[in-house]
Amino acid sequence: MADPFYLTTAIHYPNGKPHIGHAYETIAADVLARFHRQMGRDVRFQTGTDEHGLKMAQKARDLGITPRELADEMSGHFRDLFAKLDISYDRFIRTSEDVHHAASREIWKRMEAKGDLYLDRYEGWYSIRDEAYYDESELIGGEGDEKLSPQGTPVEWTVEESWFFRLSNYQDKLLALYNEQPDFIRPDSRRNEVMRFVEGGLRDLSVSRTSFDWGVKVPGAEDHVMYVWVDALTNYLTGLGFPEDTEDMAKFWPADLHLIGKDITRFHTVYWPAFLMSADIPLPKQVFAHGFLLNKGQKESKSLGNVTDPAELADRYGVDVLRYFLLREFSFGQDGSYSHEAIVNRANSELANSFGNLAQRTLSLIFKNCDGALPPLENRQADDTQLLDQIEKACKTDLSTAFEALAFSQGLEAWMNAVFACNAYIDVQAPWALKKTDPDRMQTVLATLYLCIAQLAQAVVPVMPGSMAKLRSAMSAETETIDTVWYRALSQSEFRLEKPQGLFPRLELPESDEGQGG
């Protein structure tokens, strides 16, 4: 049986329309899901929306609608965007679903049965935007005597009756976890940060609210709703059918990977494992925190007027160009800065001029010079075998190893180097000139290139599923195994090549961005 692989994104706050960070995280997760499926694993991929909490309640009040109306509308925008971006999730979860309330109440009851929950009064600095309390010592100064959270968001002194979770009891167990399972938190920089935080001592965590009622009711104390992070984290279990003993629970829990952004590392690597230990539920295997995307070096915000709609980017440049750009341009664990210029440059130099041009040149030459049939792959010379070996290593070893480790940009760099090698080969061999001087040699060169292109296309199916499906279909290269045996069978079949179509058109900068640099 295929190895199961359960992968989740963070669930997104639908208090506004999706932004580029949401697109980035979900595209990366989708590439990984498709990659693992391609490797033969039984993948379960979950994403969704995190609909409770004060932030949602306040936003709805500002708009004069109910939180549920806000959630319904905005959650729809996330679904629409993910359909546009070709996201192949298996489950889109909404935390307002009844099954999710039931799952959250069950995990609560288990933590309570353990003796880890107690009622007390809470006073502290609360950030509505982060939905988190902060310690006085963590705050940073804003303008005047304004206080801000470490994320730079406003905090308010808040007093309320609250249930508490005995997080302080879990310090040693968490440190043991990080030491015994060094891969639990990646990348290492985040692991070090979390270890320092936990070593500093843990205070019990306030886990219920009475000041509003948009959330999951606390079992036995129905005037309290759960702190939004308690129910939000539980989504990863709900989606598999918890608390029922479902087949999905048996097959996919513990999760293989929670993919999140760096700002919510603490919730996933301190609170979540502590809740699970308390409830006697096995822990996920890994949490990977990716970096943040900035717009020309700045955080996007309504006041700066620089908010980019990812759907518009996809419409303007093409979904696959956007997917490729986001994974190729940035080191996955680090922050990155994007601009229209960077997208256009990357797409033109690598997709249009390099890979697209390689495919177009090769297929056109075969179309024109080989009577529509595939040339035989015979009489190979050292140059040909060397290229074939190099492409196979880049696609099957280098790219795969990098993708397994979530080093997407490194994997795509290896792939691009393989494309460059093919372009260097075609320039040196000059099959267009061989047509007159040595037609047999021309056939071998074109056959070699065809096989290389089929492998290159297959390798990046997870990144550019739509355009690679088109190319692979046009080349009759849709099988799993692409090698010389496959090529020989194909070239001896009734194969007829269609007139090749351009894959990646050259892009232009939008007028407003011309000459601005980026």
Ligand code: ME8
């Ligand atoms: O944090 N670049 O939701 P969210 C890259 N509901 N990633 C970004 C980003 C940016 N500029 N901005 C946000 C939440 N993200 C909670 C999660 S999980 C149980 C609950 C990432 O809508 C962010 O780090 O604010 C997070 O992983 C995801 O987008 C959703 O953020």
